[in-house]
Amino acid sequence: MKISALQTARYGYAPKLPAVLAGKPETIAIEAGKPTQSIADQAELKKIFEHTYGKPLVTFVKGKNPSVKKELRVGVILSGGQAPGGHNVIAGIYDGLKKGNAKSRLFGFLGGPSGLIDGKYIEIKDKLMDEYRNTGGFDIIGSGRTKIESDAQVAASMATAKKMKLDAIVIIGGDDSNTNAALLAEHFMREGQNTQVIGVPKTIDGDLKNAMIETSFGFDTATKTYAEVIGNIERDANSAKKYWHFIKLMGRSASHIALECALQTQPNICLISEEVESKKMTLRQITDYLCSVIAKRAENGENFGVILIPEGLVEFVPEMKRLIAELNDLMAVKAAEFNKLAGFDAQADWLSKNLSKASAETFKALPAAIAQQFLMDRDPHGNVQVSRIETEKLLISLVETKLAAMKKAGTYKGSFSSYNHFFGYEGRCAFPSNFDADYCYSLGYTAFILIANGLTGYLSSVRNLTAPAKEWIAGGVPLTMMMNMEQRHGSKKPVIRKALVELDGKPFKTLAKNRPVWEVKTSYTFPGAIQYYGPDEVCNEPTQTLLLERGRKKAAAPAKKAAMKKPAGAKKPAGKK
Numbered sequence: 353m354k355i356s357a358l359q360t361a362r363y364g365y366a367p368k369l370p371a372v373l374a375g376k377p378e379t380i381a382i383e384a385g386k387p388t389q390s391i392a393d394q395a396e397l398k399k400i401f402e403h404t405y406g407k408p409l410v411t412f413v414k415g416k417n418p419s420v421k422k423e424l425r426v427g428v429i430l431s432g433g434q435a436p437g438g439h440n441v442i443a444g445i446y447d448g449l450k451k452g453n454a455k456s457r458l459f460g461f462l463g464g465p466s467g468l469i470d471g472k473y474i475e476i477k478d479k480l481m482d483e484y485r486n487t488g489g490f491d492i493i494g495s496g497r498t499k500i501e502s503d504a505q506v507a508a509s510m511a512t513a514k515k516m517k518l519d520a521i522v523i524i525g526g527d528d529s530n531t532n533a534a535l536l537a538e539h540f541m542r543e544g545q546n547t548q549v550i551g552v553p554k555t556i557d558g559d560l561k562n563a564m565i566e567t568s569f570g571f572d573t574a575t576k577t578y579a580e581v582i583g584n585i586e587r588d589a590n591s592a593k594k595y596w597h598f599i600k601l602m603g604r605s606a607s608h609i610a611l612e613c614a615l616q617t618q619p620n621i622c623l624i625s626e627e628v629e630s631k632k633m634t635l636r637q638i639t640d641y642l643c644s645v646i647a648k649r650a651e652n653g654e655n656f657g658v659i660l661i662p663e664g665l666v667e668f669v670p671e672m673k674r675l676i677a678e679l680n681d682l683m684a685v686k687a688a689e690f691n692k693l694a695g696f697d698a699q700a701d702w703l704s705k706n707l708s709k710a711s712a713e714t715f716k717a718l719p720a721a722i723a724q725q726f727l728m729d730r731d732p733h734g735n736v737q738v739s740r741i742e743t744e745k746l747l748i749s750l751v752e753t754k755l756a757a758m759k760k761a762g763t764y765k766g767s768f769s770s771y772n773h774f775f776g777y778e779g780r781c782a783f784p785s786n787f788d789a790d791y792c793y794s795l796g797y798t799a800f801i802l803i804a805n806g807l808t809g810y811l812s813s814v815r816n817l818t819a820p821a822k823e824w825i826a827g828g829v830p831l832t833m834m835m836n837m838e839q840r841h842g843s844k845k846p847v848i849r850k851a852l853v854e855l856d857g858k859p860f861k862t863l864a865k866n867r868p869v870w871e872v873k874t875s876y877t878f879p880g881a882i883q884y885y886g887p888d889e890v891c892n893e894p895t896q897t898l899l900l901e902r903g904r905k906k907a908a909a910p911a912k913k914a915a916m917k918k919p920a921g922a923k924k925p926a927g928k929k
């Protein structure tokens with residue numbers, strides 16, 4: 353296999369670790385806090401997690417810890433969507449294990465959780481590990497979306513753990529995968545199975561976060577990758593001055609990715625699903641808003657712009673939410689009847705009789721190509737796959753119709769020409785930024801220390817992330833602490849609560865404060881490609897979201913200044929004083 357120059361250079365990158373993890377593993381002791389409580393529904397969760405509920409938060413400190421020298425057998429799983437840095441989590445676990453005891457072994461389950469269920473794995477050794485250090489992707493062992501949920505899946509997982517004599521399993525995943533990790537840890541304890549379970553917070557969506565988990569890994573690299581391309585499109589738009597670009601961004605339900613990209617690139621518009629929901633904005637109101645901005649810019653002769661759209665938007669628009677819920681219910685009970693219908697016209701006719709009047713009207717008003725996307729294959733739970741609905745095209749079509757009407761009425765005099773884009777897969781396997789490379793390696797190393805100390809039902813936690821890496825705080829958060837009970841498929845289930853964009857949080861407030869200017873005045877900023885080598889402010893800066901949330905940055909500078917600001921050390925053009 354040919355290896356690129358960057359990949360070769362990245363092999364040589366030594367991820368930075370918090371100072372407490374930098375020495376020998378036997379110098380890292382554990383400090384345990386007070387027992388913890390779940391964020392809600394304490395009594396119900398205490399019952400479900402009889403053996404693992406309420407454990408203390410743990411923090412690593414300098415001290416003596418000979419237990420880390422034990423020989424261990426550990427299995428690791430990459431679960432769900434790819435996120436830059438997964439290989440470094442594995443490298444952190446691997447190096448920790450080997451530093452603790454050269455005889456310790458790490459096994460990688462193939463293709464995600466199904467590898468554990470089916471007992472499919474490989475042993476990770478030096479050569480293999482070295483080929484993946486500081487690289488993007490999950491291809492070292494592959495990932496998958498199988499959940500370890502049913503009794504049979506849990507029993508099969510336990511049989512594999514027993515057969516392989518595993519001391520621990522590390523599950524690298526998002527909120528769902530870590531909920532499963534918590535259930536598995538509890539099940540193993542209940543059954544007297546001596547295998548610990550440790551989770552690692554992963555997802556580019558950035559929605560697995562709370563007081564103890566400042567960000568999930570992959571968010572940093574993915575948003576920087578999208579922001580680079582958005583900046584390039586902005587510059588193109590501002591050069592040609594003839595297109596409106598509608599850009600949909602990944603992030604299944606939360607709008608963190610769109611918001612972060614907006615803070616990095618200052619587009620004309622960034623829709624935020626959580627705001628749309630809180631204001632109960634209908635599709636018509638969203639369209640009116642978009643058209644009002646387009647018309648205002650047209651008055652200034654600017655018939656171009658950039659609009660960011662979060663992937664999950666349709667699920668937050670009231671009438672669409674209702675339609676999706678009705679479609680999901682209908683398909684659950686009448687799928688056989690529906691599947692017999694031949695062609696879209698027959699399906700649309702059937703739906704007009706089976707949906708409520710309001711939802712039938714919403715469906716009918718959709719452009720046919722988009723309406724068909726609501727009827728595509730369902731996800732494994734029988735739900736509409738909202739991420740496959742081309743919201744960006746839907747909005748373009750609605751805007752075109754509205755602008756045509758405005759033109760007739762004399763309220764719009766511009767010209768409108770558009771392009772649609774969807775950025776998602778482009779960012780999930782990028783070479784991890786230095787931040788993600790360091791963070792992930794630290795998370796993996798932390799997972800090893802948690803295992804070596806006999807802990808189970810914990811999520812690896814590295815905090816204080818806006819400070820230099822040596823000041824990061826490492827430890828573990830009990831998984832049950834992040835849980836509550838939620839309605840899922842007809843019954844209440846314990847789940848880790850998803851973190852949506854907070855409308856009173858600093859990142860959103862910064863957008864809200866600046867957007868009146870960004871909408872009308874071209875204020876684009878161009879972050880450029882991720883840099884791996886160079887000055888700190890160029891290659892080690894965390895996301896704007898993290899800086900704002902952690903109070904390391906004031907609400908963004910007024911748009912005009914930010915856009916015009918010269919980079920440090922920039923030279924004046926020749927001849928200018």
Ligand code: FBP
Pocket residue numbers: 431432433434435526554555556557602603604663739780
């Ligand atoms: P995870 O939550 O599993 O990390 O995945 C997130 C994500 O990238 C979403 O942003 C996106 O909607 C989804 O995965 C796409 O899923 P798939 O990879 O199965 O197409």
